[in-house]
Amino acid sequence: MKELFLKYKSVIRFLVLFLGTYVVLSLLYNAYLHFGKSETWYPDPVTHLVAKQTSIITTSVGYKAEIIPHENEASMKLLINDRYLARIVEGCNALSVMALFAAFIVAFHQKWKPTLLYIFVGAVLIYCANLFRIVLLAIALYEYPQYEKILHGVVFPAIIYGMVFLLWVLWVRRIPAKIVEDEKTV
Numbered sequence: 001m002k003e004l005f006l007k008y009k010s011v012i013r014f015l016v017l018f019l020g021t022y023v024v025l026s027l028l029y030n031a032y033l034h035f036g037k038s039e040t041w042y043p044d045p046v047t048h049l050v051a052k053q054t055s056i057i058t059t060s061v062g063y064k065a066e067i068i069p070h071e072n073e074a075s076m077k078l079l080i081n082d083r084y085l086a087r088i089v090e091g092c093n094a095l096s097v098m099a100l101f102a103a104f105i106v107a108f109h110q111k112w113k114p115t116l117l118y119i120f121v122g123a124v125l126i127y128c129a130n131l132f133r134i135v136l137l138a139i140a141l142y143e144y145p146q147y148e149k150i151l152h153g154v155v156f157p158a159i160i161y162g163m164v165f166l167l168w169v170l171w172v173r174r175i176p177a178k179i180v181e182d183e184k185t186v
Contacts, residue, residue: 018107025099033090043074046095050131051076051088057135063142080142094130094160098123101164105171122167129163 005012033044041048051067058065058080067076067088075087102119109115137156141148 014107018103021106022103029095029099042069046093047090050093053131054134058138078138080138085138085141092134094126097160097164098126101126104168108172118171126163130160133159
């Protein structure tokens with residue numbers, strides 16, 4: 001058993017760090033959702049901010065956009081030119097995607113300072129990509145409503161997950177070759 005553990009030490013380390021970090025971040029996110037409910041920043045502060053910024057960006061590119069609280073569910077309605085187009089729900093805030101991103105980066109960490117800096121920069125990039133993804137989706141739904149299923153179900157999730165994948169690849173590629181070689185000799 002000890003031989004197997006030593007042989008697969010790096011894989012076990014990755015799994016423990018990844019799953020441990022993801023579970024901790026998921027628990028923190030669930031606590032945030034539970035305690036972060038707000039009448040002022042409905043339905044929660046980050047989702048509200050994403051909705052508000054989506055409206056501002058959409059307006060800045062020439063559409064009349066507004067957000068209003070949904071009367072029947074915890075979400076914000078997004079209207080473009082007075083037409084209700086989409087709901088911005090908790091899943092649109094990209095926090096769960098950032099947790100997944102951070103768990104992977106922690107699982108491949110080398111030194112804490114560059115790891116935490118990369119997580120911060122990556123989270124900011126994911127947040128910005130998510131905002132522009134929602135804006136583009138809203139405009140595309142306004143201009144081409146017949147493509148709603150493919151836009152919302154395929155094209156626009158590919159943007160956010162593509163960004164995460166690209167950031168993961170960039171992080172893994174910067175791991176020094178010596179560390180990889182050291183792992184092979186164990």
